[in-house]
Amino acid sequence: MTIQEIEEKYRITADYHTHSVYSRVGPYIHGKGTILENVKAAHEKGLSELAITDHGPADFYGLDPKLIPQMRADIEKAMKAYPDVKVYLGVEADIVDSENALDIVSSDFELFDFVNAGYHYVPSAHMMENFRSFHLPVSAKEKERLRKQNTLRILKALKNNKIKILTHPGDKAYIDEKLVAMACAETGTLVEINARHKHPNAEDLKIYAAQDVKFVISSDAHKPENVGRYARSLALAFKAGIDADRIVNIEER
Ligand SMILES: [Zn+2]
Numbered sequence: 550m551t552i553q554e555i556e557e558k559y560r561i562t563a564d565y566h567t568h569s570v571y572s573r574v575g576p577y578i579h580g581k582g583t584i585l586e587n588v589k590a591a592h593e594k595g596l597s598e599l600a601i602t603d604h605g606p607a608d609f610y611g612l613d614p615k616l617i618p619q620m621r622a623d624i625e626k627a628m629k630a631y632p633d634v635k636v637y638l639g640v641e642a643d644i645v646d647s648e649n650a651l652d653i654v655s656s657d658f659e660l661f662d663f664v665n666a667g668y669h670y671v672p673s674a675h676m677m678e679n680f681r682s683f684h685l686p687v688s689a690k691e692k693e694r695l696r697k698q699n700t701l702r703i704l705k706a707l708k709n710n711k712i713k714i715l716t717h718p719g720d721k722a723y724i725d726e727k728l729v730a731m732a733c734a735e736t737g738t739l740v741e742i743n744a745r746h747k748h749p750n751a752e753d754l755k756i757y758a759a760q761d762v763k764f765v766i767s768s769d770a771h772k773p774e775n776v777g778r779y780a781r782s783l784a785l786a787f788k789a790g791i792d793a794d795r796i797v798n799i800e801e802r
């Protein structure tokens with residue numbers, strides 16, 4: 550199917566992974582759209598649900614938990630302006646070396662409607678190693694050591710927390726896709742097909758598809774015009790042999 554045929558036949562109903570200006574550090578604004586601008590974009594694209602999921606606090610431009618009441622107020626205002634869009638406040642937590650393998654503790658979960666999680670280059674020795682292994686030549690042995698460590702950490706995060714979506718698995722950190730897929734199946738965590746990242750690619754997705762998991766397509770938009778992007782990700786899913794009915798936020802027009 551061409552991208553155009555996909556767009557004609559299928560639509561995306563919800564986007565559970567977008568960033569806003571609350572992903573920032575000092576004057577550097579990582580997410581370009583305000584919450585209102587992201588919601589407006591969702592409304593214009595006919596989405597019925599949207600989540601604002603800024604980066605976890607360990608990230609360089611992670612959200613400041615003190616601003617959560619302001620984010621809630623922005624969401625209330627945006628839903629008044631666009632009542633056809635149900636807006637959630639989530640977070641894209643970082644998978645890190647901590648007691649629950651996330652950069653937020655379990656009592657933080659009540660601040661959000663749900664929690665997504667994934668690997669990012671947060672300032673830590675472990676992620677520096679991952680950065681090197683992704684961008685510089687490393688030995689097969691070192692790659693294997695990191696793959697094991699990264700996989701164990703994801704399994705720990707999935708089993709110790711209620712995570713809605715595992716974001717872009719396999720990007721920024723090598724993992725054992727089969728073990729991660731089995732853990733997603735066991736915990737009911739959605740596997741993300743991400744419009745912005747190289748992983749999961751079609752080969753990775755085939756490994757996830759062999760387990761009893763559900764998928765979600767996310768734009769991971771960092772600017773409003775990208776909210777609700779789905780067609781290329783859906784094409785990738787089809788290439789991996791995944792049917793549209795296994796993707797929770799896709800329906801036929
Ligand atoms: Zn991410």
Ligand SMILES: [Zn+2]
Nearest residue numbers: 566568641769
């Ligand atoms: Zn993201």
